[in-house]
Amino acid sequence: xxxxxxxxxxxxxxxxxxxxxxxxxxxxxxxxxxxxxxxxxxxxxxxxxxxxxxxxxxxxxxxxxxxxxxxxxxxxxxxxxxxxxxxxxxxxxxxxxxxxxxxxxxxxxxxxxxxxxxxxxxxxxxxxxxxxxxxxxxxxxxxxxxxxxxxxxxxxxxxxxxxxxxxxxxxxxxxxxxxxxxxxxxxxxxxxxxxxxxxxxxxxxxxxxxxxxxxxxxxxxxxxxxxxxxxxxxxxxxxxxxxxxxxxxxxxxxxxxxxxxxxxxxxxxxxxxxxxxxxxx
Amino acid sequence: xxxxxxxxxxxxxxxxxxxxxxxxxxxxxxxxxxxxxxxxxxxxxxxxxxxxxxxxxxxxxxxxxxxxxxxxxxxxxxxxxxxxxxxxxxxxxxxxxxxxxxxxxxxxxxxxxxxxxxxxxxxxxxxxxxxxxxxxxxxxxxxxxxxxxxxxxxxxxxxxxxxxxxx
Numbered sequence: 001x002x003x004x005x006x007x008x009x010x011x012x013x014x015x016x017x018x019x020x021x022x023x024x025x026x027x028x029x030x031x032x033x034x035x036x037x038x039x040x041x042x043x044x045x046x047x048x049x050x051x052x053x054x055x056x057x058x059x060x061x062x063x064x065x066x067x068x069x070x071x072x073x074x075x076x077x078x079x080x081x082x083x084x085x086x087x088x089x090x091x092x093x094x095x096x097x098x099x100x101x102x103x104x105x106x107x108x109x110x111x112x113x114x115x116x117x118x119x120x121x122x123x124x125x126x127x128x129x130x131x132x133x134x135x136x137x138x139x140x141x142x143x144x145x146x147x148x149x150x151x152x153x154x155x156x157x158x159x160x161x162x163x164x165x166x167x168x169x170x171x172x173x174x175x176x177x178x179x180x181x182x183x184x185x186x187x188x189x190x191x192x193x194x195x196x197x198x199x200x201x202x203x204x205x206x207x208x209x210x211x212x213x214x215x216x217x218x219x220x221x222x223x224x225x226x227x228x229x230x231x232x233x234x235x236x237x238x239x240x241x242x243x244x245x246x247x248x249x250x251x252x253x254x255x256x257x258x259x260x261x262x263x264x265x266x267x268x269x270x271x272x273x274x275x276x277x278x279x280x281x
Numbered sequence: 282x283x284x285x286x287x288x289x290x291x292x293x294x295x296x297x298x299x300x301x302x303x304x305x306x307x308x309x310x311x312x313x314x315x316x317x318x319x320x321x322x323x324x325x326x327x328x329x330x331x332x333x334x335x336x337x338x339x340x341x342x343x344x345x346x347x348x349x350x351x352x353x354x355x356x357x358x359x360x361x362x363x364x365x366x367x368x369x370x371x372x373x374x375x376x377x378x379x380x381x382x383x384x385x386x387x388x389x390x391x392x393x394x395x396x397x398x399x400x401x402x403x404x405x406x407x408x409x410x411x412x413x414x415x416x417x418x419x420x421x422x423x424x425x426x427x428x429x430x431x432x433x434x435x436x437x438x439x440x441x442x443x444x445x446x447x448x
Contacts, residue, residue, distance in 0.1 A: 020352035024402065027351040041345055049301050056302030128300040131343050132354070133311045133415045134395065134406070139300070166348050173348055180406050201406040201415055265307055 039168040043143075046171040049128040050141055057268070065090075119234065120275040122146055126267050127171070134201050136176040138162075140270060143170045151232045153273045159238040159261035160184070160226060161270050172272075177239065178207060178264055185231040186239055189223040191216050197224065197239055197258060207240060212254040218245045224258055234273050287442050288323060292339050295319055300346060311418040313426050316343060317391070320362050321384050322434050323443065325374065329366030336362025353398055361391035374435065381427045388420035 124146075128139035142148050144167045154161040154174045162182065166173040175182055178199040186197045186209060195212040212218055222242045228235025240260040248255040295315040303312050320339050324332025340358030344351045365387050372379050396411050406415075437443070 017356075020356055021401070024350045024352040024356075024398070027349055028402065038345065038348065042348060045297075045346060048297055052297055052301035056305055059302070060305055128346075129304040130347060131296065131299040131303075131316070132314070132347075132395075133392075133419050134399065135347070137347070181404055201410055265304075 042139075042168045043170050046127055046139060046141065046168075049139065050125070053127050119273050121271040122148065122274050123269060123271055124148075124172070125269055135181070136179040136199065136264065137165070138174050138176065138267060138270075140172050140174060140272070141170070142272065143167050143172050145169050147274050148172045148272055149274075153226075153232070153234045153237065154270050155234075155237055155273070156262055156267070156270055159240065160233070161262055161264075161267065163232060164272065174270070176264055178260070184233055184239065185227045185229065186224050187227040188212075188218065188242070189225050189238075191218075191222070193218065194227060195224075195256075207258040207260055209242070209256045209258050210248065210253065212245075212256060214247065214252065214254050218242060218254050218256060220244055288319075288335060289338075291319055292316060292335075292342060296342055296346060299343075308422065309418055310414060311422055313422045314388070314419065317358060317361070317388065317423060318384065318426060318430060319434075320358055321365050321387050322380070322431065322438075324362040324365035325368055325372075325380065325383060326435075326438055326443070327366065328369040329363050332362035332364075332366030332369075333359050334362070336360070350398075350402060353395065353402070356398060357391045357395040360394050361387040364390060377428045377431045380431045381424045384427050385420045385424040388423045389416060392416040392419060 122142055124140035124142040126138050127141045130137045140148075140154075148164060148167055150164055150167060152164045154163060160177055162174045162176040162179070164172050165175045176199065177184055177197065180199055180201045182199045184197045186195055187193065188195070193212055193216045195209040197207055197209045200206055200208065209224060220242050224239045224242065226233045226235060226237045226239060238261055240258040243257045243259045245254050245256045247253070295318075299312075299315050303315060306312060316339050320332070320336045323335055337355045337359035339362075340354035340356065341351070343354040343358075347354070365383055368383055372383070393416060396406070396408075396416065399406055399411075
């Protein structure tokens, strides 16, 4: 390495810092399309990710079963009875699994309320997660080649998951609604009171609904759905239910914490809304 | 020459595990950072210059996979590598306990730098949430994982696995 005087070194450091800070801003997730190099990198890596993720779930399943037996062993008198019951359940679970696989193939996930409301959906598997603790994004195994585009709504049969923020040929990145950068225009289902559902950092899966007008009562247990008006999200997708309500610091609005319907720590498959079918006459 | 590929190889493997199976180890909403652990170990053995360089590279790898804000992890991890490198000639390298403390402090600093960069990028995270739900828990989690890995990697290092041709 060429020896540098400390003055020159400092100069290069400052240049590097300014450059990195600039690149960081221009590569914020709203930018149009990734560079081809990035796309290829991400696609290649995604194939590996898919294998590793599946292995991970497999290992968890393998370890999960003996652990449940260890607990049972402590209560020795219950053990034999319990093992018998577990074995029975395991058999039953296997049945359910096989049935589930058959049905999945048959329906290709395209049944249920989404199809009934005329939405065209594509099923995708979750292959990766954001590596850090600040953001909540997932990588799915369908991309531009399967018709996935930026800003498409992503959901599961239970409720809203997020929206697509970036795509490559064979993968897409989904911004979860629990991410601090996410905001969803929402309504309280029964009273039609509007508000904005925001995520927060930490991956704990908590949601806050803010800017709720204080002229209508808001109660814990009420269901929150997407409003669809002027929003990139499809209309009427369930988000979660209100957990508790308080006035915001200005006193003009209510703010509420919302318990999401989707378990964001156990996402394995999601549906992407790719279009709306015109209703059959 | 082969030694030149060992660290990038381990970093790539750590990254692959990080975006896939590490998520299954989520506790209270945080996951440990395997890539960061590798950077801390290596910086502690090799000093500030290599620490900063490999911290930057490892962070950049993460940024590429995340696909946005290129440089965000690179800067915060590079700073951590530089600071850990300071301890290289000053602290005893055999002890996992020393590395646990270093890892805890390095994660704190690195995550605080990350938070400052989030402010610069205009991503709103309340400071209390950042400190108590991300920065402290992740520092704890990283430090707790050190005893599991450090001695094994140190033995590999002493055997010359990470030697890159420089004395």
